[in-house]
Amino acid sequence: MSSTSLNEQKDYLHSLLLKLGGLIKKIPTTLLCGSKEGPIAKHFSDLTYDTTEGPYYTFNQSWERVFQCTDDEKEHLIVRGKYGLELVQAYLVHFSNISGIKTNGGLQLMAQRVEALISVIETTYMSYYQPSLFY
Numbered sequence: 001m002s003s004t005s006l007n008e009q010k011d012y013l014h015s016l017l018l019k020l021g022g023l024i025k026k027i028p029t030t031l032l033c034g035s036k037e038g039p040i041a042k043h044f045s046d047l048t049y050d051t052t053e054g055p056y057y058t059f060n061q062s063w064e065r066v067f068q069c070t071d072d073e074k075e076h077l078i079v080r081g082k083y084g085l086e087l088v089q090a091y092l093v094h095f096s097n098i099s100g101i102k103t104n105g106g107l108q109l110m111a112q113r114v115e116a117l118i119s120v121i122e123t124t125y126m127s128y129y130q131p132s133l134f135y
Contacts, residue, residue: 009107013096016114017089023121024085027078034084039066041083044091055098056106062091063113075124088117 004012034040043065049058066088067074079085095101096110 004108006102006107009102009111010096013107013111013114016111016118017092017096020085020089020092020114020118020121023118024080024089027080027085027121028125029080032079033081034079034087036083038079038083040077040079040085040087044087047091047094049095049098054103054106055095055101056104056109059091059095059101059106059110060113067113067117071120074120078121078124085117085121 043062049055066077069077092110092114096107101107101110
């Protein structure tokens, strides 16, 4: 997706966010809920961004602080509830709609982050739950 139009980038990111939302809704209730003190709530609650650096900079900084870890650690970030992946999805939706996000390929970069998160959710729980749960 290197030389796609802005509309194609928006559409692709939107489709990924829909897929992510579907996966989040299907996360088993046996998994823990995120907490107010957890890393997701700490880094994905503030919707303001650095106007000097731009919205992608702020988004990416939050993303790296939470999800830049080993795969084993990422499994523990798959938590449900309003302080879990629901908050991450809301953050993604918010930042994907900020006009400055498209600068310097921000939409494509966000899409890569969402693809990676979808992959973690699918690979982590596909071995524990029925494959049909996620499709």
